[in-house]
Amino acid sequence: MSSIIKLENIKKYYLTQQLQLLDIIFRRKPVYVRAMDNVSIEVGKGKILGIVGESGSGKTTLGKIVSTIETPTDGKFYFNEEEITRKTIHNARKHISMVFQNPYTSVNPRMKIKQIVSEPLGHFDMEKTKSVISMVGMDYDEIANKEPKELSGGQIQRIAIARSLIKAPDVLVLDEPTSALDESIQAQILDLLLDIQKQSDLTYLFITHNMGVAKYVADDIAVIYAGKLVEYGPVKKVMETPKHPYTQLLIASVPDFEKKELQSPIGDVPSLINIPKGCRFSDRCPRVMDICRQREPEFRDVDGVKVLCWLYG
Numbered sequence: 001m002s003s004i005i006k007l008e009n010i011k012k013y014y015l016t017q018q019l020q021l022l023d024i025i026f027r028r029k030p031v032y033v034r035a036m037d038n039v040s041i042e043v044g045k046g047k048i049l050g051i052v053g054e055s056g057s058g059k060t061t062l063g064k065i066v067s068t069i070e071t072p073t074d075g076k077f078y079f080n081e082e083e084i085t086r087k088t089i090h091n092a093r094k095h096i097s098m099v100f101q102n103p104y105t106s107v108n109p110r111m112k113i114k115q116i117v118s119e120p121l122g123h124f125d126m127e128k129t130k131s132v133i134s135m136v137g138m139d140y141d142e143i144a145n146k147e148p149k150e151l152s153g154g155q156i157q158r159i160a161i162a163r164s165l166i167k168a169p170d171v172l173v174l175d176e177p178t179s180a181l182d183e184s185i186q187a188q189i190l191d192l193l194l195d196i197q198k199q200s201d202l203t204y205l206f207i208t209h210n211m212g213v214a215k216y217v218a219d220d221i222a223v224i225y226a227g228k229l230v231e232y233g234p235v236k237k238v239m240e241t242p243k244h245p246y247t248q249l250l251i252a253s254v255p256d257f258e259k260k261e262l263q264s265p266i267g268d269v270p271s272l273i274n275i276p277k278g279c280r281f282s283d284r285c286p287r288v289m290d291i292c293r294q295r296e297p298e299f300r301d302v303d304g305v306k307v308l309c310w311l312y313g
């Protein structure tokens with residue numbers, strides 16, 4: 001399978017504060033947030049990769065790197081098997097688009113809907129604007145001259161999706177595209193996204209904190225914890241026999257008939273400034289062993305799924 005997106009050992013470290021003159025004089029070391037550490041993933045054309053993890057685990061950082069909004073601190077990123085460098089980034093940008101979580105903050109409230117949708121083109125193109133607005137199930141004549149405040153959250157998210165499609169991208173990075181919406185609307189938007197993906201043979205990186213949503217949409221799942229990929233493989237295998245204790249906790253938190261709402265696993269993602277020694281999940285892991293607090297595990301292939309856990313040697 002040839003990949004359209006490939007990340008190799010990607011790191012993203014954010015400086016917590018710019019060093020001031022006094023810091024330099026007193027030789028204070030810069031402090032970094034290690035939002036992403038050695039992440040490698042690969043997505044085939046026309047596939048959906050679900051990126052799952054709790055708040056603060058680094059999902060948006062990964063999405064921003066893939067959509068070229070952020071540059072990695074280290075590692076390699078290939079688009080259509082061509083490495084992204086300063087020279088090639090402009091070409092990749094034309095083919096990758098991102099949809100953000102909050103529809104109200106992702107569009108300019110003072111613009112008309114037709115301007116919002118056509119803005120990425122740099123000029124107004126009525127045919128293209130009409131076409132993408134119809135792709136998201138809306139009527140151009142009805143909404144073109146309206147402002148965002150006249151639309152519901154679900155309608156604005158449809159507009160944000162139309163806007164992301166206007167340059168006919170090959171890849172969409174969808175960052176929690178339904179989390180800010182009412183439950184009844186969430187399913188409609190998920191189905192719309194799946195229809196568009198099939199019609200246009202798009203590739204999706206679908207970021208979500210909800211394993212249930214990932215199961216519904218994705219071909220493969222990448223589970224991220226504290227900036228590290230901890231489990232990565234085909235959705236069926238990951239959902240049916242989750243290997244990593246963190247993946248098991250995430251799956252247990254999905255609502256079912258007894259549990260009506262998504263419940264966060266107990267505890268918090270550790271600070272990404274003072275990373276704990278050994279496995280980053282060891283403080284919360286129900287199956288922790290001595291070695292987990294001493295040394296970081298390495299990836300193992302277990303039944304076609306990559307797992308970062310000492311339980312598997």
Ligand SMILES: Nc1ncnc2c1ncn2[C@@H]1O[C@H](COP(=O)(O)OP(=O)(O)OP(=O)(O)O)[C@@H](O)[C@H]1O
Binds near residue numbers: 057058059061062272
């Ligand atoms: N520009 C930045 N400067 C400093 N730290 C940042 C920056 N962007 C993200 N971070 C930090 O990186 C870590 C990962 O953040 P990220 O937004 O990628 O996580 P997330 O899994 O998407 O969480 P959420 O679902 O809450 O958005 C967090 O600790 C966050 O505070």
